[in-house]
Amino acid sequence: MSNVFLLLAMHEARLLCRRPAELANPLVFFAIVIALFPLAVGPETQLLQGISPGLLWVAALLAVLLSLDGLFRGDFEDGSLEQWIVSGYPLPLLVLAKVLAHWLFSGLALVLLAPLLGLMLGLPASALPVLVLSLMLGTPVLSLLGAVGAALTVGLKRGGLLLALLILPLYVPVLILGSGALQAALQGLPATGHLLWLASLAALAVTLAPFAIAAGLTIGVGE
């Protein structure tokens, strides 16, 4: 069983590596959105530093959402999804492998890019570990919840905007906790509470979301 999990994750990773441009798009999007804000609100360091927790988190959230749009579409169109369903292996486990591989390449890349953008927004270096940790715990939740939306819209021609409509309201707790952690770190307060909450949300999402994703995919394939 775990063998299949690993094999599928490796397979997905190999596929993702062969299309590096697709991997880069969410990262470039993340950087551009962050660059837009100093242009829009002005370059004052004080102001930018004050709003940077919210900015970084909203931009990261949108970038993850954007990267998830076509998550299952390729598998749906070439029939791999049907093969997963009839293979006899538990579908939640298979989708967990797929989402995990996707997160390793897109979510983790966002986590690594974020400190650089944080520095550009004037975040002090002392707040960067909290930024990285909060994103590290929060982006898997974003990926898993977004995958539920991607699964529910898998058979639709233009699911992109619908995906955002379905999933963004569900992202609210992660956004509040993630930017709250960073804000606390900026004010010199301990951020452990926020981070622990994010970790428990991540545990909850890893446990429950694969079942919802599997249910959504089964509906899409059955259509």
Added chain:
Amino acid sequence: MTMSWTWLHKLGSPKWFYEISGRWLSWLAWAAALLIGIGIAWGLAFAPADYQQGNSFRIIYIHVPAAFLAQSIYVMLAVAGVVGLVWKMKLADVALQQAAPIGAWMCFVALLTGAIWGKPTWGAWWVWDARLTSMLILLFLYFGIIALGQAIGNRDSAAKACAVLAIVGVVNIPIIKYSVEWWNTLHQTATFKLTEKPAMPVEMWLPLLVLVIGFYCFFAVVLLLRMRLEVLKRESRSAWARTEVAALVERRS
């Protein structure tokens, strides 16, 4: 053991539902009209004015029942979703999709009356108060379910997808609610809250209770009407639906 479930399958039969709901409908409609009429008259004309907010508090007689309904309809959607997914009951799918727009409207009414109440009380139409904000997110959740239901062409797939989304949403609602409340306490310290007011006297909350029950009856009436129409549409090929429609047309003309 198998016998105890027959009522559930009976309830799942569209024809049986159409007949029994026709009998309930007039009773529920009367109850809704009576309760809402009494509650509105009592609340607007006879309940004492608030010592602090004067007469502007009276909008809670619309606001609170609408907010109650908006929240419980979402839970109902998830329950209907579970019933539809587990027992494959078609009527639960109908109930889910027909209740969602009603819930969205109730949410909108709660937000609108909240804004109207906020203007004299807080001095602003919109305040990022925890309750208002979570109500706004609930409205977006309703929009998501309605949009998903309309985007998927196949009726059965649409119903199942909406059911899954409603269940995911209902798991998330407590998390959203608590995180928003927490966010609110971190950012704003002193806002006026309904919960911090001294407990309402009986003359004030009794009409509110009447109105809440009245609103639930009203919801049941609207839901049954919408479900009956949808059942007729879906069963338009069966003999009983045709005779039913023919009888309706005859009664009109």
